Amino acid sequence: MAEKLRGAPVAAALTEALSIRAAVLADRGVTPTLAILRLGERADDLAYERAALKRAEKIGIAVRQIVLSRNASQHDVDETIRDISSDPHIHACLPLRPFPKTIDEAGAFALLSPSKDVDCATDAMLLATLTGRPDALAPCTAEAVIAILDYYGIEITGARVAVVGRSNVIGRPIAALLTARDATVTVCHSRTVDVSAITREAEVLVVAAGQAHMIGANHVSSGQTVIDVGINWDEKSQRLVGDVDTEAIKDIVAAYTPVPGGVGSVTTAILAKHVIEAAERAAEEAARAARVAHGTAERTEASWRKR
Missing domain, CATH: 3.40.50.10860 (Leucine Dehydrogenase, chain A, domain 1)
Incomplete structure (x- = not known):
């Protein structure tokens, strides 16, 4: 039976660390x-x-x-x-x-x-994300995928990763974040020929296609980690389901994220992380501006004293 990569402990660890950073800001x-x-x-x-x-x-x-x-x-x-x-x-x-x-x-x-912009709504932040700038604040859901992989010790560097989905909101940013971490990434989409052949070869499979249960047993292989980003309402079962049919794959792969309770539960913690980062940057900018203003005032006063 595959390991279930739950989002709750990931979010809890982030929350604890962010509370400390918020307290430091409050002291300032x-x-x-x-x-x-x-x-x-x-x-x-x-x-x-x-x-x-x-x-x-x-x-x-x-x-x-x-x-x-x-x-x-x-x-x-x-x-x-x-x-x-x-x-x-x-x-x-x-x-x-x-x-x-x-x-x-x-x-x-x-x-x-x-x-x-803490969820990549602007073109400027999207460009920063896609080009791998270290100061980019990627879409929260995309960064939540990275946070889960890191928390559970899933190796990214050098890994073969398949991403199913190429939207600017999730698919492309996830691919960019993984590439920035030195993964070898293949992006699959609606025009990809023989998607299952590509996904079976991946060590990590990230699915963000927005289609309920599109990934089944024929798309996966043993030893894989499967990250399901999809959230879909299933009329038949009257519940939320992912893009991955977990019942079909859970006895094949090594690990997978559940829906609900996986990526989605980490997203608000990443949002909070971005808010803290934005506040820290604003505080540093304000401090720099104050130092410049103080230095200008001192130089002006010194020049008057020389007259």
């Missing part, structure tokens, strides 16, 4: 603050928001919930994002996506300061 007079921007009352948005609030409270992160109507205008959304970007007391912003089709997401997110 900084309260890490996240703005959650939600349009309307979608059930999945509300569920994620509740989970984020619970995680933030445990760590010491303040959260501002900004809620607009599902029928909000482009102007209202744009102005809200401008306000968030210009507010020095907000360190991070999480827009709950997707926005309604009436909103130009790309145009709205272009107004968000990349320094406050």
Whole structure:
């Protein structure tokens, strides 16, 4: 029987470490603050928001919930994002996506300061992620995959990895993060010929296709680690299921993440990690600016004394 890689202990370890960093910021007079921007009352948005609030409270992160109507205008959304970007007391912003089709997401997110983008909503942060910049804040779900692999001691460096899915939200960022860790990555998608032949050869298989139970016994082989990023509602069983048919693969592979209880349960901890990082960077920038201002004032005073 394969090992079940649960997300709860991963999230707990992250939460403990982040609480210490939040306390250090608090000692410096900084309260890490996240703005959650939600349009309307979608059930999945509300569920994620509740989970984020619970995680933030445990760590010491303040959260501002900004809620607009599902029928909000482009102007209202744009102005809200401008306000968030210009507010020095907000360190991070999480827009709950997707926005309604009436909103130009790309145009709205272009107004968000990349320094406050903690879930890769802006083109600037996506580019930083895809090009392997060390200061990038990758999509939270993508980074949660890396956190699980690291926590359970799954070797990434040099590993053969297959990623099923190529979206800018999950598939491509996961592939970029794995490549930055020196894995050899193959990305499979809807036009890939003989996906199962590729996935069987991988040591680590990451599935983020958004199709319930698309990965079965013929896609896997013994000794593999399978990370299931998919979350789908199954009408027949009336429950959440992943992209992987775990009943079909659990007696073949070495380890797998369950759905629910796997990658999804780590995502809010990664979100909190990004908020802390954004607050730390803002605090360092403020400290540098203060030192420069102090040095300028001292030089000005010295020059006056010489006159």
